[in-house]
Amino acid sequence: MDHSLAEMLRDVPRHELLLLAARSNPRMRERITRAMRLNSRTDRTAQPVSSRSSVPVSSPSRS
Numbered sequence: 001m002d003h004s005l006a007e008m009l010r011d012v013p014r015h016e017l018l019l020l021a022a023r024s025n026p027r028m029r030e031r032i033t034r035a036m037r038l039n040s041r042t043d044r045t046a047q048p049v050s051s052r053s054s055v056p057v058s059s060p061s062r063s
Helices: 002-011 014-024 026-041 047-053
Strands: none
Touching: 014 026
């Protein structure tokens, strides 16, 4: 079950996963939208944000 779930999640775009996470966890919504705004506004300056959020789906970090 775990493996097939990872296989399915690999085909889902990251913004879809973020929307799902925001919908299921209201506390994360503000952090996610803030991170997305930072990523869209600055491409090179948002290095720490993008490097932390772009973790490969095969090894999910649940913090």
